[in-house]
Amino acid sequence: MAIDAFAGTSPLFLPEKFFVGRLEGWAVLESFVGGLLKRATISAHGEFDPNTDTVLFTETYAFDDGRSDTLRWTIHKLTEGEYIGHENRLEGEAVGQQAGCAFHWKYTRDTPQGNGKSFKLNFDDWFYAIDDRACIVRGSAGRAGIPFATAHVTYRKFS
Template identity: 65%
Template sequence: MSIKDFNGTTPVFLPERFFDGCLEGWAVLESLVGGLQKRAVIRAEGRWSEAEGTVHFTEVYRFDDGHEDTLHWAIHKVADGKYNGSEPRLEGPAEGYQAGCAFNWRYTRNTPQKDGGAVKLNFDDWFYLIEENACIVRGSAGRAGLPFGTAHVAYRKIS
């Protein structure tokens, strides 16, 4: 699948618009063979800075096993349809591409685990805007180029 496949689709997903405000979300994480591994409730809030061309976006994942993971994103609009980003646990920059209703976001992150350790995972997340205040995400995670699991996430913008 290519981001270009979504040219002309609506509504248009713009990270600087969707991530500006408060969001709530829900996630399920599945193993490579489809078994449920974890569930999470997500609270998020972002602020778009026109002057910086950046969305400052914080997500808090509260997993059913009791641990939390907080991400502090800075998502920079580089050009129409092109983004890069940073987050304290990233290894290198995140890269994003947008077309129509879709946004593809790729990055490598040292992801905290319940036991206090961290696992380096490569993420390939596809956001699809369903309507102005709702999107669905299908994310895949892997290690060393091998698939590890899939996340299904629903976000609703609440302000």
Template identity: 60%
Template structure:
């Protein structure tokens, strides 16, 4: 799939517009081979700085085992539908592209794992966001290592 496949689709998904404000979300993580791994909820808040062309986006994921993971994004809007992002646990830079109703976001992050303590794993994320209407975006993402996905994420975000 290529981001250009979404040229001309609507409603348009502009991360700086949709992610600014308060959002809530729900979802599941499944094994690539099938089977539920985890359920989660998300609370998020974004602030768009038009002058700097920067979206500050804070999201807290709460998993069904009680574990939480908070991401503090700084997403910069670049030219031609491109974005770059920084987050303290991200290795290097996140990369994003948007067209029409879609946003494609890719990054590698040291991600806390279940089981407590300081257990974490460096994972590659490949997320596709699709705007459904004025309030709802659905996400299909994958997480893996060395380019091989082992988990699939399905999430729904709603503006509140």
């Protein structure tokens, strides 16, 4: 699906607004062949620097197996609808596109696993604004261009 398909939809999903303040979330990860892989709760907080059009966004996933993963994002707005992001476990940069109620975010990350190992996974996430305080994300994770899991995430914003 192309990001342009969401032009003119509302409410707008702007990372520099939505990811600022305190958020909480919930996630389920399913295998592509069906079946629940993991569940997680998410606590997050973001701050916006208007001088650099940059959001510093930290999110911590607490998984149902007891492990956690914290991502510390730096998200920079390049031009209208275009973003890049950095995080300490990324391979290269994350790239994002925004139009209307949608934000498309793609990146490759060396992702910690429950067994103490980590894998480079390709993420392809679509954020959809529900209102100014909630969004739903449908994402996929895979390796070598082959997706093997789908994530369904809901975020609620407090401030």
